[in-house]
Amino acid sequence: MKPGPRRSISQADIVDAAFEILEEKGFAAVSVRGVAAALGLTPTALYTYFESKSALQAAMVEQLLAGVADAGTIGPADEVSDQDASAGTWRDRVLALAVALRERLVAHAGAVVLITSGPLDGARARDLEEALIACFAEAGLDSDDAARAGRAVRAHVVGAVALETARRAAPEQMPEPATLWREPSRHPLVEASAHLALDGDAAADSLRWGVERLIDGVVPAR
Amino acid sequence: MKPGPRRSISQADIVDAAFEILEEKGFAAVSVRGVAAALGLTPTALYTYFESKSALQAAMVEQLLAGVADAGTIGPADEVSDQDASAGTWRDRVLALAVALRERLVAHAGAVVLITSGPLDGARARDLEEALIACFAEAGLDSDDAARAGRAVRAHVVGAVALETARRAAPEQMPEPATLWREPSRHPLVEASAHLALDGDAAADSLRWGVERLIDGVVPAR
DNA sequence: ACCTGAACACCGTTCAAGT
DNA sequence: ACCTGAACACCGTTCAAGT
Numbered sequence: 001m002k003p004g005p006r007r008s009i010s011q012a013d014i015v016d017a018a019f020e021i022l023e024e025k026g027f028a029a030v031s032v033r034g035v036a037a038a039l040g041l042t043p044t045a046l047y048t049y050f051e052s053k054s055a056l057q058a059a060m061v062e063q064l065l066a067g068v069a070d071a072g073t074i075g076p077a078d079e080v081s082d083q084d085a086s087a088g089t090w091r092d093r094v095l096a097l098a099v100a101l102r103e104r105l106v107a108h109a110g111a112v113v114l115i116t117s118g119p120l121d122g123a124r125a126r127d128l129e130e131a132l133i134a135c136f137a138e139a140g141l142d143s144d145d146a147a148r149a150g151r152a153v154r155a156h157v158v159g160a161v162a163l164e165t166a167r168r169a170a171p172e173q174m175p176e177p178a179t180l181w182r183e184p185s186r187h188p189l190v191e192a193s194a195h196l197a198l199d200g201d202a203a204a205d206s207l208r209w210g211v212e213r214l215i216d217g218v219v220p221a222r
Numbered sequence: 223m224k225p226g227p228r229r230s231i232s233q234a235d236i237v238d239a240a241f242e243i244l245e246e247k248g249f250a251a252v253s254v255r256g257v258a259a260a261l262g263l264t265p266t267a268l269y270t271y272f273e274s275k276s277a278l279q280a281a282m283v284e285q286l287l288a289g290v291a292d293a294g295t296i297g298p299a300d301e302v303s304d305q306d307a308s309a310g311t312w313r314d315r316v317l318a319l320a321v322a323l324r325e326r327l328v329a330h331a332g333a334v335v336l337i338t339s340g341p342l343d344g345a346r347a348r349d350l351e352e353a354l355i356a357c358f359a360e361a362g363l364d365s366d367d368a369a370r371a372g373r374a375v376r377a378h379v380v381g382a383v384a385l386e387t388a389r390r391a392a393p394e395q396m397p398e399p400a401t402l403w404r405e406p407s408r409h410p411l412v413e414a415s416a417h418l419a420l421d422g423d424a425a426a427d428s429l430r431w432g433v434e435r436l437i438d439g440v441v442p443a444r
Numbered sequence: 445a446c447c448t449g450a451a452c453a454c455c456g457t458t459c460a461a462g463t
Numbered sequence: 464a465c466c467t468g469a470a471c472a473c474c475g476t477t478c479a480a481g482t
Binding site: 008009042045 | 465467
Binding site: 112113120134147149151154156160162166188189190192196209216217218 | 339341369370377380388409412431434435
């Protein structure tokens with residue numbers, strides 16, 4: 001185990017190791033030193049493959065987004081299974097893209113922080129944006145509105161998943177002090193809707209609902 | 223300058239100092255040690271006021287959100303200045319809340335990362351959510367849909383600002399290598415819409431557009 | 445209660461050196 | 464080219480001790 005040219009490892013291996021740590025211990029635990037150790041390397045060795053930690057993170061984002069844009073080009077019957085198995089209208093494809101993006105983000109704990117902390121202008125991010133804009137262009141929007149709509153869908157998904165996962169990652173909440181008399185709440189509406197955000201399925205439904213409403217607002221002709 | 227009870231400082235002072243660092247040097251630079259130094263204290267002294275760094279960050283989120291919910295209760299004529307100065311319909315109030323939230327998030331660089339890295343379930347976050355749901359309830363939606371709509375607006379704003387500020391914080395992009403023959407782009411639609419995301423005003427307009435479309439989709443009756 | 449100083453177990457990154 | 468080892472300037476947090 002002496003130093004020397006070994007090339008035993010690739011950029012992809014490093015990204016994989018980083019994702020493993022991300023999934024197991026969260027975003028904060030993804031350190032250059034930790035990833036290197038997981039690969040049996042010294043931290044400085046990683047700087048041969050990536051110029052900095054943020055370059056590594058950019059590569060992670062690219063891998064995370066890989067294939068999401070394809071969810072809109074293949075038939076959406078697999079992703080949007082509760083629809084008619086009919087052809088991929090632009091509406092179905094927008095939904096499929098949104099759902100696919102959400103699934104990628106939810107799959108790894110801490111992926112949203114990862115995606116939020118960088119510019120999101122890599123090749124696969126552009127693929128996704130291109131696919132979304134194409135859908136809205138097909139729907140008849142002019143190029144500016146189609147771009148705005150694509151941006152809006154992307155923002156919607158990112159924001160929804162950010163709020164969803166932040167809630168899930170909440171630390172142990174201190175139990176309410178046992179009180180005999182309930183004070184009237186300052187947030188009755190919020191509490192009445194608490195049942196909507198419990199599990200991941202409800203969150204997925206909420207996202208679909210939001211994107212569908214957004215589409216309805218963008219292309220009102222039904 | 224000997225140790226001893228001094229109480230020369232309050233929780234608010236610490237939060238203020240933290241915001242100053244956030245604004246000047248970004249989210250990553252907000253450290254317990256740095257904040258303490260800015261106040262002329264030892265890092266450990268801060269643990270008398272806040273149980274942990276994340277407790278400090280939660281307090282920062284609360285201060286950031288303070289007053290945002292009020293943007294929907296006061297007349298929106300100030301925030302939504304290009305509308306008729308007429309009364310606050312629920313629609314105007316939703317827009318005013320969204321714009322106010324965006325302004326708070328954009329005001330401090332790194333505020334989105336701050337808000338994304340925590341649960342966002344403090345008192346002021348609930349105030350905002352409550353105000354949004356109330357608007358949609360007034361619009362005639364049942365309580366579940368009103369909650370979904372409120373959630374959607376919040377997600378939309380957070381996501382839009384996240385994408386907006388991430389783009390702005392991008393490091394120096396390497397200049398395209400000078401080429402004489404342009405290769406056909408893989409993302410023509412994305413590039414054709416680049417003019418939409420240049421400055422902050424355009425971003426603000428994009429957000430308003432998106433929220434308006436979302437509202438249109440949620441309450442189609444116009 | 446409020447604060448210090450020392451300490452523990454970490455970080456990202458650079459640099460000189462080895463093969 | 465790929466890797467190590469030492470080093471620099473940082474982290475969050477804990478603990479014993481001072482007033």
